[in-house]
Amino acid sequence: MPVLVVNVDHIATLRQARLGKEPDPVTGAHLAELAGAQGIIVHLREDRRHIQDKDVELLKTTLKTNLHLEMAATEEMQKIALHTLPHMVCLVPEKRQELTTEGGLNCLGREQELKEFLAPLKKKGIKTSLFIDAEKEQIEAAAQIGTEYIEIHTGHFADAQNTDDQQKEFQKIVTGIEFAQELKLKVNLGHGLNYHNILAFARIPGISEYSIGHSIISRAVFVGIFQAVKQMVDIIAGFTP
Ligand code: PXP
Numbered sequence: 001m002p003v004l005v006v007n008v009d010h011i012a013t014l015r016q017a018r019l020g021k022e023p024d025p026v027t028g029a030h031l032a033e034l035a036g037a038q039g040i041i042v043h044l045r046e047d048r049r050h051i052q053d054k055d056v057e058l059l060k061t062t063l064k065t066n067l068h069l070e071m072a073a074t075e076e077m078q079k080i081a082l083h084t085l086p087h088m089v090c091l092v093p094e095k096r097q098e099l100t101t102e103g104g105l106n107c108l109g110r111e112q113e114l115k116e117f118l119a120p121l122k123k124k125g126i127k128t129s130l131f132i133d134a135e136k137e138q139i140e141a142a143a144q145i146g147t148e149y150i151e152i153h154t155g156h157f158a159d160a161q162n163t164d165d166q167q168k169e170f171q172k173i174v175t176g177i178e179f180a181q182e183l184k185l186k187v188n189l190g191h192g193l194n195y196h197n198i199l200a201f202a203r204i205p206g207i208s209e210y211s212i213g214h215s216i217i218s219r220a221v222f223v224g225i226f227q228a229v230k231q232m233v234d235i236i237a238g239f240t241p
Contacts (some may be wrong), residue, residue: 004236005039005068005188006032006229007213012042012050025051026058028217028225033065035229039087041211043070044080046094053080060084068211070131073105073117081121089121090129090151090188090211104133104153107141114145122146129188134176143183151188151211152176157200158192170200181206195219195235202239210236 011025029040040063042051059067066087071077072094081089091114093105107114107130118128129149132138133156142150152173160166173189180187189201190211201207212232219228 002207002236002239003038003209004036004229004233005041005066005209005211006037006216006232007041007043007070007190007211008032008217009043009050009213010217012052012055016050025055026062028220029059029063031225032216032229033063035226036233037065037229039066039068039209041068041070041090041213043092044077046072046074046076056080056084056086060086073114078117078120081126082124085124086126088127088129088149089118090131090149091117092131103155104135104138105131107132107138107145111141111144118145118147131190134172136176136179139176139180139183139185142180143185147185149186149188149208150180151190151209152180153191154189154193155191158194158197174204177204177206195231198232198235 008025008028011023011028014023032040040059042056042059044051044056068088068090069081069086070090070092071081073091091105093103121128127149128147129151130142130147131151131153132142134152139150154173157166157169157173160169177187186208187206188209188211189207193210193212194215198210216228216232
């Protein structure tokens with residue numbers, strides 16, 4: 001059965017709008033756990049636009065479930081991960097000007113570099129994941145790098161402007177999931193997933209985790225975070241294994 005890992009970055013986005021103390025992403029994470037989230041994920045960006053170092057430390061010491069850390073493959077982030085020891089690290093590409101992570105990490109030609117980057121994390125028992133597009137070459141590269149997980153980027157599917165494009169993007173993801181499983185990679189999905197489009201994956205076997213942030217935090221503004229997380233947990237619980 002797939003699990004829900006809730007991304008609380010955008011609680012911090014709201015807090016940083018006033019550079020104050022509220023709303024607190026750590027409190028949000030605790031409520032998300034009470035509502036059934038099986039993990040909490042944050043993206044500590046180089047520019048610290050939302051999540052701050054202190055949030056990561058507090059989450060690590062107070063979560064009852066698992067802390068997942070999304071980060072760029074930089075020396076600074078590697079040091080933080082080795083100090084914090086999250087359950088899982090997911091490597092993502094990062095550009096300063098982007099609104100959000102715009103595409104998957106390009107692993108081609110970086111197999112050795114990324115393998116070496118992940119080695120000390122793996123040695124400390126941290127699970128590793130690479131956020132990549134559902135392309136055969138990227139999945140092959142991920143397998144070569146030796147990561148246990150990949151997270152397939154669902155943003156192109158979520159952003160598709162018509163049914164045909166959405167169907168094409170969906171098919172690419174399904175083919176990617178099957179190929180990854182042949183290569184013994186565990187598969188997570190994330191980016192742009194919401195209460196409606198996630199239903200497309202209800203009958204796709206072998207998905208480990210859904211990493212969802214924006215749609216849940218947006219709904220939480222109106223119904224509260226407990227309700228918003230619980231509604232997504234209930235949807236996923238209804239998926240056929
Ligand atoms: N997975 C990754 C790798 C991401 O970068 C993000 C966005 O931070 C998400 C999942 C969550 O995406 P969304 O906020 O659109 O649900």
